[in-house]
Amino acid sequence: MIRKKLLAMPALPATQQMIETAAQDRGSYKKLYGWQNYTTHVYDHDWYFRAVVQDGILKVAMYSRSQLVLGDTDPKLEIYINRKEEKYITWIPSEKRWSKARISYLDDKRWSTIADDWEEPGARQMVNDYLQNGEIRIYNAVDRFQSSLKNAKLARAHQSEKDRIDAVMDLVPDLPKDWEDWIYKSAYSRDMYLIYHPGEDRAYCTACGKETTRKNARHREKVTCPNCHKRVTALSWNKQKSLTDTKDIGILQKLKDGSGYCLTVYGSKICRNPKTDWKVDTTNSRWWKKSRHIINSDMKYVRKVYEYGDFKNTGEYRWCNQVQHGSYYYDGPSSECVLYHRNLKRLRKGTPLNYMPVEELFRHCEGWYSHVTDQLYALAARPELEYMIKAGLYSLAWDITRRGCPGNETVDWNQKKLWNSLRIRKDRIPMCVRMDITERQLKTLQKAEKLNINLTSGQIAWYSREFGPEISQEIWQYGHVEKTKAYIENKNIRGVDYIDYLHELKKLRIRPTEDVLYPRDFQAAHERTSQQLREKEEALEKKKVKEKDRILKGMLPELEELYLNTKADEYLMVLPTCKEDFNREGRENHNCVGGSYFDKMLRGDSVILFLRNREDPDKAFCTVEMDGSKVKQCRAIRNSEPPQEVKTFMEKYSREVARRIMKKQEHVRINVAI
Numbered sequence: 245m246i247r248k249k250l251l252a253m254p255a256l257p258a259t260q261q262m263i264e265t266a267a268q269d270r271g272s273y274k275k276l277y278g279w280q281n282y283t284t285h286v287y288d289h290d291w292y293f294r295a296v297v298q299d300g301i302l303k304v305a306m307y308s309r310s311q312l313v314l315g316d317t318d319p320k321l322e323i324y325i326n327r328k329e330e331k332y333i334t335w336i337p338s339e340k341r342w343s344k345a346r347i348s349y350l351d352d353k354r355w356s357t358i359a360d361d362w363e364e365p366g367a368r369q370m371v372n373d374y375l376q377n378g379e380i381r382i383y384n385a386v387d388r389f390q391s392s393l394k395n396a397k398l399a400r401a402h403q404s405e406k407d408r409i410d411a412v413m414d415l416v417p418d419l420p421k422d423w424e425d426w427i428y429k430s431a432y433s434r435d436m437y438l439i440y441h442p443g444e445d446r447a448y449c450t451a452c453g454k455e456t457t458r459k460n461a462r463h464r465e466k467v468t469c470p471n472c473h474k475r476v477t478a479l480s481w482n483k484q485k486s487l488t489d490t491k492d493i494g495i496l497q498k499l500k501d502g503s504g505y506c507l508t509v510y511g512s513k514i515c516r517n518p519k520t521d522w523k524v525d526t527t528n529s530r531w532w533k534k535s536r537h538i539i540n541s542d543m544k545y546v547r548k549v550y551e552y553g554d555f556k557n558t559g560e561y562r563w564c565n566q567v568q569h570g571s572y573y574y575d576g577p578s579s580e581c582v583l584y585h586r587n588l589k590r591l592r593k594g595t596p597l598n599y600m601p602v603e604e605l606f607r608h609c610e611g612w613y614s615h616v617t618d619q620l621y622a623l624a625a626r627p628e629l630e631y632m633i634k635a636g637l638y639s640l641a642w643d644i645t646r647r648g649c650p651g652n653e654t655v656d657w658n659q660k661k662l663w664n665s666l667r668i669r670k671d672r673i674p675m676c677v678r679m680d681i682t683e684r685q686l687k688t689l690q691k692a693e694k695l696n697i698n699l700t701s702g703q704i705a706w707y708s709r710e711f712g713p714e715i716s717q718e719i720w721q722y723g724h725v726e727k728t729k730a731y732i733e734n735k736n737i738r739g740v741d742y743i744d745y746l747h748e749l750k751k752l753r754i755r756p757t758e759d760v761l762y763p764r765d766f767q768a769a770h771e772r773t774s775q776q777l778r779e780k781e782e783a784l785e786k787k788k789v790k791e792k793d794r795i796l797k798g799m800l801p802e803l804e805e806l807y808l809n810t811k812a813d814e815y816l817m818v819l820p821t822c823k824e825d826f827n828r829e830g831r832e833n834h835n836c837v838g839g840s841y842f843d844k845m846l847r848g849d850s851v852i853l854f855l856r857n858r859e860d861p862d863k864a865f866c867t868v869e870m871d872g873s874k875v876k877q878c879r880a881i882r883n884s885e886p887p888q889e890v891k892t893f894m895e896k897y898s899r900e901v902a903r904r905i906m907k908k909q910e911h912v913r914i915n916v917a918i
């Protein structure tokens with residue numbers, strides 16, 4: 245639409261009829277219903293409309309009543325619409341400017357009006373014919389046309405975003421045929437059950453899917469399936485109505501255009517119930533899309549993340565760009581899942597993982613969670629892991645990479661030889677492989693090697709499970725490795741209790757002889773050392789208090805000079821002379837003066853005083869905290885407000901103390917001057 249041509253269209257000034265109608269419009273009082281019923285003055289018409297169509301363009305002119313009664317014939321708005329071109333623009337005569345805004349935004353008075361619009365005879369018909377949207381008021385016809393254009397524009401923008409997303413999604417291959425088989429067999433391999441018939445020698449193993457014999461299992465006990473030898477949880481056949489396990493699972497796939505890889509993460513759940521004899525209930529088991537992580541060919545960089553969900557709150561569920569949740573802590577959907585491993589050998593060709601048998605790693609660690617994109621990064625960034633995996637140290641390689649931190653400190657990456665990187669002796673490698681050593685176990689072994697202790701694989705497993713590397717190292721400094729293990733196991737002692745006991749021995753400086761380290765009655769020995777330690781600590785505390793009391797006594801002469809011997813008939817000020825005075829005041833007056841105030845006074849931060857009735861000078865009455873001459877707190881029993889007489893006295897007292905302090909300072913100044 246050419247603006248010059250629009251302005252050349254027939255002018256539509258207000259007609260005589262409109263001006264007269266507006267002038268005669270006296271309005272009326274109308275009862276309105278809202279939050280509260282009320283009566284208000286309403287004109288017959290607030291807004292007036294004219295329209296014309298010329299050369300395929302509709303021009304609508306809109307006038308306000310307030311304008312017309314002043315005799316102003318200029319329209320308030322002139323709206324030009326080209327329906328074929330799906331365009332509109334508005335001329336605002338009073339401001340001499342164009343606007344692309346919709347009528348509902350330009351006309352701010354509109355929302356409050358309840359009066360009918362005045363429309364020139366024939367104008368409504370003309371507008372409706374032109375805009376082809378049924379029989380409605382001119383204003384509504386324009387508004388509807390304009391918003392439909394806006395919606396169409398939004399839909400076009402949405403479509404182009406969806407097209408861009410789908411272009412990437414189309415590059416992701418279909419799921420492999422054995423996907424579901426993998427879910428049931430591998431993804432959940434750590435959540436398998438041996439469900440036994442109570443009182444019978446029959447059981448069903450969900451890991452191998454076979455009927456087998458029951459091995460005296462207890463409900464919820466971890467057992468080994470006699471058939472497939474997998475670790476499974478024993479469950480009594482009738483003790484649960486159903487079993488549901490959930491897991492996030494994922495698959496890595498090469499994009500069809502070869503530009504990278506896609507990790508798709510799905511949520512999943514597996515249901516079992518006795519109706520299907522605890523086999524997977526396929527009608528209720530499901531998996532659903534959660535997120536997609538597009539990874540570069542180098543396996544290190546995540547290019548883009550998509551989330552499956554409600555597209556821009558339109559109710560359409562589909563792949564969306566990662567939603568910006570505006571939270572500092574949220575950095576997008578997690579890539580943590582159990583990864584499908586059967587395609588990895590093929591996938592790693594041509595990537596930095598070319599020589600690394602990662603499929604072996606994932607197969608051995610089947611059913612375990614890892615942050616897959618981070619783990620791939622760690623694997624790609626550390627080619628040294630190839631030797632670790634090829635040597636068969638799967639659990640270790642897994643522990644080091646599962647959170648994706650290539651700067652792991654357990655291993656020395658600068659070493660060429662595997663044993664040197666693991667910081668252990670060469671001859672320990674076969675044992676590490678045999679036991680498929682974990683990171684925690686390796687750390688325990690490393691500590692032992694430092695102390696020149698030769699651990700067996702059983703000892704490594706036990707110590708790392710019970711105590712972990714740091715505490716194990718501490719224990720070994722006291723006693724014999726195997727003897728200690730046997731002792732703790734036989735006596736059924738909790739690890740933390742034994743450590744406690746060792747710490748007490750150290751603090752008490754008791755020589756750790758055999759009898760001390762492995763007492764016949766551990767609980768009794770532990771209680772004895774605890775008691776001794778308590779006594780020792782109490783004695784120490786007493787000594788400290790005694791020393792502090794001495795310091796307070798040294799401070800008293802000056803404090804007495806400033807704070808005591810005031811002339812009051814009724815009240816008496818008392819200074820505490822030792823820690824016990826604080827405690828007693830706290831007990832009797834039910835406040836916390838027995839806590840930190842003693843130390844506060846010693847530091848000179850405040851002065852604590854006890855206000856007493858002269859008639860009963862030994863009985864607690866008010867507890868006072870002063871800072872110089874300022875009264876910081878004055879509390880009666882249970883921290884209550886003191887009586888008015890006390891407050892009056894305290895004001896007087898404060899002034900008295902201030903005078904004494906000033907006098908003392910003057911005295912000091914004079915002395916210094918002399």
Ligand SMILES: [Zn+2]
Pocket residue numbers: 449450451452453454469470471472473474
């Ligand atoms: Zn089995």
